[in-house]
Amino acid sequence: MERSLSFYLHVLTARLDRAADRILRAEHNVSYSRFLALALVGELEGATQRVLAEYLGVTEPSVSRMTGVLAGEGLLDVQPDPAGGNRRRLRLTERGARLVAAGQRTLEDRLAMVVAESGVPYDQYVRYTAQLLETFDRLEREREVST
Amino acid sequence: MERSLSFYLHVLTARLDRAADRILRAEHNVSYSRFLALALVGELEGATQRVLAEYLGVTEPSVSRMTGVLAGEGLLDVQPDPAGGNRRRLRLTERGARLVAAGQRTLEDRLAMVVAESGVPYDQYVRYTAQLLETFDRLEREREVST
DNA sequence: TTGGCTAAGTTAGCATGTTAAGTTACTGGA
DNA sequence: TCCAGTAACTTAACATGCTAACTTAGCCAA
Numbered sequence: 499m500e501r502s503l504s505f506y507l508h509v510l511t512a513r514l515d516r517a518a519d520r521i522l523r524a525e526h527n528v529s530y531s532r533f534l535a536l537a538l539v540g541e542l543e544g545a546t547q548r549v550l551a552e553y554l555g556v557t558e559p560s561v562s563r564m565t566g567v568l569a570g571e572g573l574l575d576v577q578p579d580p581a582g583g584n585r586r587r588l589r590l591t592e593r594g595a596r597l598v599a600a601g602q603r604t605l606e607d608r609l610a611m612v613v614a615e616s617g618v619p620y621d622q623y624v625r626y627t628a629q630l631l632e633t634f635d636r637l638e639r640e641r642e643v644s645t
Numbered sequence: 646m647e648r649s650l651s652f653y654l655h656v657l658t659a660r661l662d663r664a665a666d667r668i669l670r671a672e673h674n675v676s677y678s679r680f681l682a683l684a685l686v687g688e689l690e691g692a693t694q695r696v697l698a699e700y701l702g703v704t705e706p707s708v709s710r711m712t713g714v715l716a717g718e719g720l721l722d723v724q725p726d727p728a729g730g731n732r733r734r735l736r737l738t739e740r741g742a743r744l745v746a747a748g749q750r751t752l753e754d755r756l757a758m759v760v761a762e763s764g765v766p767y768d769q770y771v772r773y774t775a776q777l778l779e780t781f782d783r784l785e786r787e788r789e790v791s792t
Numbered sequence: 793t794t795g796g797c798t799a800a801g802t803t804a805g806c807a808t809g810t811t812a813a814g815t816t817a818c819t820g821g822a
Numbered sequence: 823t824c825c826a827g828t829a830a831c832t833t834a835a836c837a838t839g840c841t842a843a844c845t846t847a848g849c850c851a852a
Binding site for chain 2: 635
Binding site: 531557559560564567582583 | 807808809810811815816817818
């Protein structure tokens with residue numbers, strides 16, 4: 499196989515995810531998936547599960563199961579939307595918010611170190627990555643419309 | 646959350662993987678994970694399961710289960726190493742090799758299109774990505790030694 | 793020849809992703 | 823008023839990661 503971009507991205511991301519998982523479990527006793535969910539809820543105060551699923555890039559059943567677990571652990575507060583409809587509003591609990599803040603510091607410090615060590619220009623790489631994501635999303639949406 | 650690099654990479658890769666999965670299932674009736682395993686076996690003629698695990702960036706139990714399934718489907722040939730030891734030599738069957746060749750063409754064409762559309766310079770992005778992967782691997786190895 | 797060591801692979805059980813199908817809560821027209 | 827439609831969520835079953843613990847095969851020293 500001519501080592502392709504998708505393969506490199508796949509492996510790089512898998513390793514970063516696993517390292518993040520290891521660090522978060524060791525220092526904050528939470529998996530990376532759960533951490534990502536909590537971090538986004540922190541940003542999207544009062545989001546519904548559907549919105550969270552969209553931002554996380556996973557399906558609604560995944561979010562449904564995850565929010566159940568996180569609420570059970572006291573990190574997340576899940577309430578029926580007071581405005582009505584079959585909706586749940588999501589918020590971080592006090593503990594959830596502390597965990598997100600601490601975890602973010604830990605992770606960003608480590609990744610910045612790896613990037614610095616590699617010599618890859620951080621800002622440009624982030625820009626490229628975000629740009630690819632945006633293009634990919636747009637093409638996928640166009641594909642869906644045409645289906 | 647200040648949208649961090651790890652988050653962008655995580656989401657971009659998750660979407661690329663899912664798109665690849667969708668395409669491969671539709672056109673070649675195989676999942677992306679299985680396709681990656683087969684593609685690497687094609688490159689690493691006669692590799693052991695341990696070597697394949699290392700190249701795929703997954704654990705040996707994962708490979709063990711996967712090779713069982715792929716052999717059952719007639720895409721992979723798993724034989725005890727004639728040189729002895731508790732080893733299995735992996736090779737593609739005729740069908741496996743055809744599938745790999747066809748799948749690679751399909752996927753690379755599509756991804757190249759996305760990258761072109763995004764305006765991100767393909768070669769440079771691949772270089773950066775490979776460079777990050779290499780640095781990350783080195784740092785992880787150093788970490789393991791020091792543990 | 794045998795008991796321990798090492799390398800490679802497997803098994804078991806869990807986490808978290810998926811799709812397909814079912815449920816719940818509201819809305820709007822007859 | 824009530825039934826059909828729509829949006830949001832849940833449940834069930836499966837795929838594929840993981841770690842921990844076990845098994846298998848060969849080697850070597852006593």
